[in-house]
Amino acid sequence: MKNVDPDLDNTSKLYLVPTPIGNLEDITLRAIRILKEVDLILAEDTRTSSKLLKHYNIETPMLSHHMHNEHKMTERITERIAGGEKVALITDAGTPGISDPGFLLTRACIEKGLEVECLPGATAFVPALVNSGFPSDKFVFEGFLPIKKGRQTRLKTLAEETRTIIFYESPHKLNKTLDQFAVYFGEDRLVSVSRELTKMFEETLRGKIIDIKQHFLNNPPKGEIVIILKGADKK
Incomplete structure (x- = not known):
């Protein structure tokens, strides 16, 4: 009972x-x-x-x-x-x-x-967003991008998005995704990548897409990943 x-x-x-x-x-x-x-x-x-x-x-x-x-x-x-x-x-x-x-x-x-x-409680994107240092008053949650069909179309659409953008990604796809980000958003766009949030080996890296991409090429990532992308500059 x-x-x-x-x-x-x-x-x-x-x-x-x-x-x-x-x-x-x-x-x-x-x-x-x-x-x-x-x-x-x-x-x-x-x-x-x-x-x-x-x-x-x-x-x-x-x-x-x-x-x-x-x-x-x-x-x-x-x-x-x-x-x-x-x-x-x-x-x-x-x-x-x-x-x-x-x-x-x-x-x-x-x-x-x-x-x-x-009930209120844990979710991965909130600490990743706040910890990124990017504007958090307005943001877009994209979650996981389409694996194949519609992926490029979605990235093209988001290229002009001025709000902070949140993505989830798996470790074995992170490098490919950062490659695509460099193509559609530009290598110098700022990004914050958080992995293993709240765990022993928690890590957040911030910088230009090209630099973060190089880091993970040299250091293959492990664990669940949240990507926070700075929005495009307003025209």
């Missing part, structure tokens, strides 16, 4: 719960409480999430919910919430729905009149 405070909200709903992007201490007390109280936790990778849950003595049952099964899982989960259950959705790291599963289930719950609540 769960120890649930009778004064707390017992309404059936979907909770979107951010989890640490690296350092396990970067989780709120409320997030821990919610994960202990809900009837079910949907996890992008149950093996990854089990480490976090074990660290905080959370014994709530988990189900796998990821990009390959979220379409067929959505109806099943909304039925459980409609039936009175409280369900939490977490991803491997960060806030659900930000370049991770979450949008489809959230939309389905809203369409069915089910309550959805998103």
Whole structure:
């Protein structure tokens, strides 16, 4: 039996719960409480999430919910919430729905009149943006660029964007992406590249695209990467 405070909200709903992007201490007390109280936790990778849950003595049952099964899982989960259950959705790291599963289930719950609540918490692009030193009053979040189709078109469109631009990238594609940035944005455009945020080997490099590209050619990158690109000069 769960120890649930009778004064707390017992309404059936979907909770979107951010989890640490690296350092396990970067989780709120409320997030821990919610994960202990809900009837079910949907996890992008149950093996990854089990480490976090074990660290905080959370014994709530988990189900796998990821990009390959979220379409067929959505109806099943909304039925459980409609039936009175409280369900939490977490991803491997960060806030659900930000370049991770979450949008489809959230939309389905809203369409069915089910309550959805998103907790504040960790997401990779915010510390990377603030730490870049580029203007953060207005920015554009691009997430992952298209892998093939539409990639060049998107880069051409962004070449004239004057707001700070945020990208996610994998380490094995970073050098290729910086090469393309040099072509479409110019080698002298300023960029900030953050990797392994909140982890032991966290690193942020700032400078011209051409210089950052050379650094990573000499030092192959590891870990998840956030690229912050300074916007184009206003004409």
